[in-house]
Amino acid sequence: MRSKDPTHLESLTMITIHHLHKSFGKNHVLNGVDLSFDQPGITAVLGPNGSGKTTIIKSILGMVLPDEGIIKVQNEDIKGRWLYRNQIAYLPQIARFPENLTVAELLRMVKDLNTAITHDADLIEYFGLQDFLDKRLGNLSGGTRQKVNLVLTFMYDCPIIILDEPTAGLDPISLIRLKELINQQRMKGKTILITTHVMGLVEELADEVVFLLEGHIHFRGSLRKLKEQTGEGNVEKAIAKLLVTGH
Amino acid sequence: MFKILKYSFYDLIRSRWTYSYGGFYLLFTLSLLWLSNDLSKVVISLMNVVLLLCPLIATMFGVMVYYNSREFTELLLAQPVRRTSIFLGQYLGVAGSLSASWVIGVGMPFALYGVFGSPQAANFLMLLFVGVVLSFVFSAIAFFIALKNENRIKGFGLAILAWLFFAVIYDGLLLLSLSMLTEYPLEKFSLIASVLNPIDLSRILILLKLDVSALMGFTGAVFRKFLGTGLGMVVAFAVLLLWVVGPVVGIKRVAERKDF
Numbered sequence: 001m002r003s004k005d006p007t008h009l010e011s012l013t014m015i016t017i018h019h020l021h022k023s024f025g026k027n028h029v030l031n032g033v034d035l036s037f038d039q040p041g042i043t044a045v046l047g048p049n050g051s052g053k054t055t056i057i058k059s060i061l062g063m064v065l066p067d068e069g070i071i072k073v074q075n076e077d078i079k080g081r082w083l084y085r086n087q088i089a090y091l092p093q094i095a096r097f098p099e100n101l102t103v104a105e106l107l108r109m110v111k112d113l114n115t116a117i118t119h120d121a122d123l124i125e126y127f128g129l130q131d132f133l134d135k136r137l138g139n140l141s142g143g144t145r146q147k148v149n150l151v152l153t154f155m156y157d158c159p160i161i162i163l164d165e166p167t168a169g170l171d172p173i174s175l176i177r178l179k180e181l182i183n184q185q186r187m188k189g190k191t192i193l194i195t196t197h198v199m200g201l202v203e204e205l206a207d208e209v210v211f212l213l214e215g216h217i218h219f220r221g222s223l224r225k226l227k228e229q230t231g232e233g234n235v236e237k238a239i240a241k242l243l244v245t246g247h
Numbered sequence: 248m249f250k251i252l253k254y255s256f257y258d259l260i261r262s263r264w265t266y267s268y269g270g271f272y273l274l275f276t277l278s279l280l281w282l283s284n285d286l287s288k289v290v291i292s293l294m295n296v297v298l299l300l301c302p303l304i305a306t307m308f309g310v311m312v313y314y315n316s317r318e319f320t321e322l323l324l325a326q327p328v329r330r331t332s333i334f335l336g337q338y339l340g341v342a343g344s345l346s347a348s349w350v351i352g353v354g355m356p357f358a359l360y361g362v363f364g365s366p367q368a369a370n371f372l373m374l375l376f377v378g379v380v381l382s383f384v385f386s387a388i389a390f391f392i393a394l395k396n397e398n399r400i401k402g403f404g405l406a407i408l409a410w411l412f413f414a415v416i417y418d419g420l421l422l423l424s425l426s427m428l429t430e431y432p433l434e435k436f437s438l439i440a441s442v443l444n445p446i447d448l449s450r451i452l453i454l455l456k457l458d459v460s461a462l463m464g465f466t467g468a469v470f471r472k473f474l475g476t477g478l479g480m481v482v483a484f485a486v487l488l489l490w491v492v493g494p495v496v497g498i499k500r501v502a503e504r505k506d507f
């Protein structure tokens with residue numbers, strides 16, 4: 001499963017989603033989504049609330065089980081598998097941890113579960129978490145928890161990185177650091193998916209945009225294509241226009 | 248699974264709920280031992296408390312821990328870990344820490360009192376065992392209910408209802424049916440009905456061990472006749488085991504099919 005050889009990595013399609021359907025009760029969240037990510041780089045997954053962004057991400061991780069369709073990670077069907085997750089670094093939307101564990105214990109525990117090589121020491125310094133290592137997670141502020149969450153996500157060297165609302169609760173300095181970190185990962189040739197409602201982040205980071213609407217992929221392409229197609233100068237307006245024309 | 252169990256257990260063993268639960272048993276047992284010198288009476292008093300309290304606390308605790316660790320579960324689900332091992336690990340963490348509180352809270356005073364040299368040692372061990380089993384059974388039921396219900400209020404409500412059913416309603420229905428059908432020979436029926444409820448079964452096991460089945464009247468004699476035999480004991484333990492295994496299999500099945 002784990003490919004150590006970088007030349008081999010490039011020949012793999014990182015993620016393929018074919019004909020993905022998912023409904024929660026009567027609510028059809030995804031109606032036949034086809035997506036594939038084979039190029040390294042940053043893709044912003046955008047869409048209004050409830051358009052299925054998180055559902056797609058969670059399907060890739062096997063947290064949501066699709067009603068129909070196939071998902072492949074590195075050319076392997078993920079159905080019933082779990083080991084492939086060591087190829088994916090995932091930042092969940094809400095950072096809540098067992099309250100009685102300290103930061104150091106949580107890190108030790110995750111490292112215990114996934115024994116690949118980690119860079120946690122560098123990241124702890126990078127986000128200035130040294131003084132919080134012995135604090136209980138229950139006593140940390142929202143922003144500090146998000147930083148712990150970021151350390152957990154970025155400490156593994158995974159070819160696929162998925163970030164669900166990564167900027168939530170971060171102060172401006174940490175935000176700049178996060179962007180640097182994401183850019184470093186891009187330089188390493190990783191496949192990165194980001195969902196966000198902060199359009200500034202999209203403009204600054206994304207190579208490509210996937211726009212979801214009512215469980216379909218309404219638009220996919222580069223930032224330039226997005227602007228050309230909508231005739232708008234910035235992403236925020238372009239997305240707003242897509243939304244209007246989509247309905 | 249054992250890694251998750253280990254951390255879940257560490258997390259719970261340090262929570263103040265676990266401490267207060269263990270502390271309660273400690274104080275309660277100490278005061279009972281102080282008030283009475285008859286060990287078997289203390290065992291019976293404890294039994295009456297434990298048969299209600301162990302299941303209740305296990306139910307509440309199971310539901311609470313499941314709902315509280317939801318986001319953390321999501322973090323684990325994104326790790327290269329098998330799904331079922333996450334939930335079984337968490338469940339065993341809850342059941343294990345509850346059992347530890349119980350065994351330490353009740354065991355320490357008894358051990359200090361010198362129970363292990365006395366003829367009451369076997370009775371006391373039966374009491375300990377029953378408390379542990381009930382903790383495992385009811386935290387499994389609670390976990391199963393919580394897994395099935397996204398809505399916390401509904402989950403809590405159903406779990407409490409399950410406890411109420413086994414602790415109170417079941418006996419009420421049983422007594423009602425017995426008194427309405429007095430003309431019929433109901434020994435077998437009442438025997439089977441009691442064995443099927445883990446709380447009733449636990450009570451019977453302790454009372455038989457204490458040799459006070461005479462207190463239970465005619466049915467007591469029936470129980471004595473059946474459960475006093477080797478086969479009866481095997482059946483009783485098998486039923487208790489099933490009460491643990493059943494909900495655990497349920498947890499596994501629900502966990503494999505659930506969206507998070």
